[in-house]
Every structure is written in structure tokens, then in C-alpha cells.
Amino acid sequence: MQAVELPHAYRLINHGPTVLVGSAHAGRVNVMAAAWAMPLDFDTPKVAVVVDKATLTRQLIDASGVLSLNVPCVAQAALTRAVGGESGLEHPDKLARCGVEWSTGALTSAPLVQGCIAQMECRVLPATAYVAGPHDLILAEVLAAWADPQVFANGRWQFERAAPALRSLHHVAGGHFYAIGEVIAPA
Amino acid sequence: MQAVELPHAYRLINHGPTVLVGSAHAGRVNVMAAAWAMPLDFDTPKVAVVVDKATLTRQLIDASGVLSLNVPCVAQAALTRAVGGESGLEHPDKLARCGVEWSTGALTSAPLVQGCIAQMECRVLPATAYVAGPHDLILAEVLAAWADPQVFANGRWQFERAAPALRSLHHVAGGHFYAIGEVIAPA
Numbered sequence: 447m448q449a450v451e452l453p454h455a456y457r458l459i460n461h462g463p464t465v466l467v468g469s470a471h472a473g474r475v476n477v478m479a480a481a482w483a484m485p486l487d488f489d490t491p492k493v494a495v496v497v498d499k500a501t502l503t504r505q506l507i508d509a510s511g512v513l514s515l516n517v518p519c520v521a522q523a524a525l526t527r528a529v530g531g532e533s534g535l536e537h538p539d540k541l542a543r544c545g546v547e548w549s550t551g552a553l554t555s556a557p558l559v560q561g562c563i564a565q566m567e568c569r570v571l572p573a574t575a576y577v578a579g580p581h582d583l584i585l586a587e588v589l590a591a592w593a594d595p596q597v598f599a600n601g602r603w604q605f606e607r608a609a610p611a612l613r614s615l616h617h618v619a620g621g622h623f624y625a626i627g628e629v630i631a632p633a
Numbered sequence: 634m635q636a637v638e639l640p641h642a643y644r645l646i647n648h649g650p651t652v653l654v655g656s657a658h659a660g661r662v663n664v665m666a667a668a669w670a671m672p673l674d675f676d677t678p679k680v681a682v683v684v685d686k687a688t689l690t691r692q693l694i695d696a697s698g699v700l701s702l703n704v705p706c707v708a709q710a711a712l713t714r715a716v717g718g719e720s721g722l723e724h725p726d727k728l729a730r731c732g733v734e735w736s737t738g739a740l741t742s743a744p745l746v747q748g749c750i751a752q753m754e755c756r757v758l759p760a761t762a763y764v765a766g767p768h769d770l771i772l773a774e775v776l777a778a779w780a781d782p783q784v785f786a787n788g789r790w791q792f793e794r795a796a797p798a799l800r801s802l803h804h805v806a807g808g809h810f811y812a813i814g815e816v817i818a819p820a
Contacts, residue, residue: 460668461803461811462649481647484671486683486768494681494770496673523817581673581772583681602806616648616803616813619789624648626803627814630710 447565447592454601455591456485458517458564459493461603461626463614466529467497468514468548468557469506474538475557477546478503479530481617483515491588493568498582502534507570512554513586517564519597520625521611525561527621553589563612564593634752634779641788642778643672645704645751646680648790648813650801653716654684655701655735655744656693661725662744664733665690666717668804670702678775680755685769689721694757699741700773704751706784707812708798712748714808740776750799751780 450458459465465483469476482496493515497504507513518526528544537543541557548557551567558565568586596608605613606629613625637645646652652670656663669683680702684691694700705713715731724730728744735744738754745752755773783795792800793816800812 457806459649461805462646462651462668462671464649481649482671482673484649484669484681484683486669486770492768494671494683496671496681520817524820527819581679583673583772585768585770602809603811605811610815613814615817618648619644621819622789623817624790624792625814625817627800627812628797630707630802630810630812632714632808633711 448595450591450593450598451601452491452588452591453489455491455566455588456488457602458566458591458593459483459515460485461614462616463517463626464526464617464623465495466516466518466526466559466562467495467503468516468559469503469510470555470557471506471510474506475541476502476506476534477529477541477548477557477559479526486585492571493586493588495584496582497584507584511570512556513568513570514551514554514556514558515566515568516559516562517614518559519563519612519614522561523615523623526615563597563614564591566591635782637778637780637785638788639678639775639778640676642678642753642775643675644789645753645778645780645785646670646702647672648801649803650704650813651713651804651810652682653703653705653713653746653749654682654690655703655746656690656697657742657744658693658697661693662728663689663693663721664716664728664735664744664746666713673772679758680773680775682771683769684771694771698757699743700755700757701738701741701743701745702753702755703746703749704801705746706750706799706801709748710802710810713802750784750801751778753778
């Protein structure tokens with residue numbers, strides 16, 4: 447993985463991929479899939495993500511004030527379905543069951559999921575409790591970001607230069623995704 | 634266009650497409666492109682979208698309390714770049730200049746952009762001024778939704794059954810998009 451300059455971090459999710467949300471607190475670590483994530487600001491980079499209050503992920507984020515966002519690729523479609531379909535509350539060994547391997551983020555201790563094509567360490571914005579209100583919305587600042595140089599180079603995605611298995615996933619419904627597709631460039 | 638049942642409306646942007654945000658107030662009508670939009674809730678369906686406070690779109694939304702979200706397709710890439718690159722504040726005739734044709738939403742009077750593969754009429758949530766805080770975030774309820782039955786049927790996108798020109802656009806940077814790509818289905 448290669449570091450991404452912070453002003454370019456928003457581009458990692460600008461095209462709308464499904465993400466894996468990583469969380470950790472007091473020795474517990476979890477990863478879930480979320481289709482509802484988007485950039486919120488450029489520089490300082492911020493993101494918005496919807497995480498249901500009924501999830502272990504939300505408990506760990508609320509307790510720790512940090513999270514990771516990871517962009518999974520086509521090669522990880524089964525893993526993404528698995529962590530999207532199973533609860534860490536029901537299965538304390540969820541990550542082993544789902545085959546998730548991770549490293550621990552140096553800034554946040556949130557899990558950075560191995561095999562993903564992008565990873566971000568994020569800190570929940572102080573206003574979030576306030577902002578979320580009745581919604582399950584989390585706003586966070588991106589502290590550091592990395593991407594796989596096979597598909598992200600010179601500050602942008604370049605999926606067309608790499609294997610189809612490295613393309614991002616975009617959730618339709620019921621575990622069906624689309625991979626990101628062809629370049630549509632200005633004439 | 635065919636009506637989409639409200640509990641399925643979130644699926645229109647679940648896969649992360651760039652959208653066109655329509656707005657209207659006191660005889661002024663505008664459309665801009667936005668990559669930062671996502672579902673916020675299923676049923677009642679709600680959406681979140683980032684609209685810069687410096688835009689005419691934001692002025693019109695703040696004044697009217699309503700907006701439309703439209704999902705443009707590959708055939709509209711040039712139009713999407715045009716409405717994303719030009720300001721309605723500078724060019725009162727922006728929509729004519731950009732070749733945008735629209736119908737007027739029956740529930741909101743916001744413009745529904747012709748040629749788009751999905752359209753939604755939305756009402757800004759009462760909490761938004763509160764929620765947005767220092768951010769440019771708008772939260773809105775979806776009142777009604779439509780999609781092109783060539784590509785959205787039985788409550789889900791079915792891009793693989795139609796012409797490539799009807800695929801959604803996903804913004805990378807600088808007017809470069811990816812079209813949505815191949816199906817990645819469970820085994």
C-alpha cells in the first residue's frame with residue numbers, strides 16, 4: 447500500500463464504492479460492510495458513513511471515537527458479503543469466520559483490512575453525537591490514507607490498468623454487486 | 634419512467650452514482666452535478682447529499698425546502714460535466730447552455746431531468762439546518778421516485794440487460810467518470 451496525500455483522500459470513495467468499516471475498542475475488533483459512505487469535505491478530508499446503532503461496529507466506534515474505511519475489491523466479494531451479513535454481536539469470532547486479516551492502524555488502532563485497494567484511518571468529528579440526531583450518520587475526519595498503487599496512482603483511480611479482480615464493488619441489493627466499469631473520459 | 638416503490642428508492646443510489654441535484658424557487662430553476670450523495674435510511678427513504686453553500690443550488694434548496702436527485706447515464710456524460718462545471722449564479726441561462734431539459738416535479742416543483750435513468754423528488758428534513766452545522770450536508774426525505782424500466786426492474790438495477798449508454802456514471806476526478814460495470818453475483 448502507498449500513502450495517499452490527504453487532499454486526494456476523498457477520491458478513494460468519490461466514485462461510490464461499498465466500504466468495509468473497521469472498529470476497535472478495549473481489545474475487541476470488528477469489520478462490517480457499508481454501502482452508505484461518501485466524502486464530506488476535501489481538505490481537511492472528511493467522510494460521512496451510515497452505521498446502524500444496533501451494530502457492534504457502532505458500539506466500538508462510539509466508545510473509541512475512531513474507525514477505518516477500507517475499499518474492498520472484486521477478489522473480496524465473498525468476504526464483503528460475509529462481513530455484511532454476519533453480526534459481531536452474535537459471533538465474537540466473526541473476523542476469523544469471515545476470513546478477515548488486518549493490520550492495526552498506527553493512528554487509531556482500528557483494523558486496516560488486508561487485500562483492500564484503499565484504507566483510511568478516521569477520527570469521529572466532535573459534533574457527531576449532535577449531528578447524527580435521530581439518524582445513524584457518522585461524520586469523521588480522515589487522518590491518513592493508503593491505496594494499492596496497482597489501481598490508484600497520481601492521485602486517482604486507474605482501474606483500467608490493472609486486473610479486473612482489483613476493481614471496486616458497488617452494492618445493488620442482496621449481495622449482488624457491480625464492479626466499477628469502463629472509463630468515460632472527456633472528448 | 635416508471636414509479637419506484639418508496640422502500641426501494643434507496644437502491645437508486647445505493648451503488649454510488651454521481652447525481653444531478655435539481656432545485657427551483659420563485660421561478661428560478663437550476664441543476665448541478667454532485668458526486669457526494671448516498672442513502673441515509675430505507676423506509677421512510679432518506680438521502681444525504683453535500684451541496685456547497687456557495688452554489689445557486691444551495692440557495693434555491695434553502696429557500697424552497699425541496700430538491701430533486703436525478704441519476705444521469707453514460708449518454709449524458711457531457712451534460713453532467715457541463716452542469717458540474719458551470720455556475721447558475723454566473724449564468725442565469727445555465728440550463729439552456731448545458732442542454733438540460735426537464736419536467737417539473739408534481740410534489741416539489743423541482744426539475745426532473747429528462748434522459749436520466751432515475752429521478753427522485755425530495756423534501757429537506759426539518760433538522761437539516763441543525764444537522765449541517767459547519768458542513769454542507771443536506772438530509773432529505775424521498776417523496777417519490779421513478780426509474781427507467783430498461784435498467785431498473787423488479788426493485789433493482791439491471792444494467793446488464795440494456796445498452797451501455799444507459800449505465801450510471803461514477804466520478805473519479807476532473808470530469809473523468811467510470812461507468813458502472815460487470816455483475817458480481819453470489820456463487
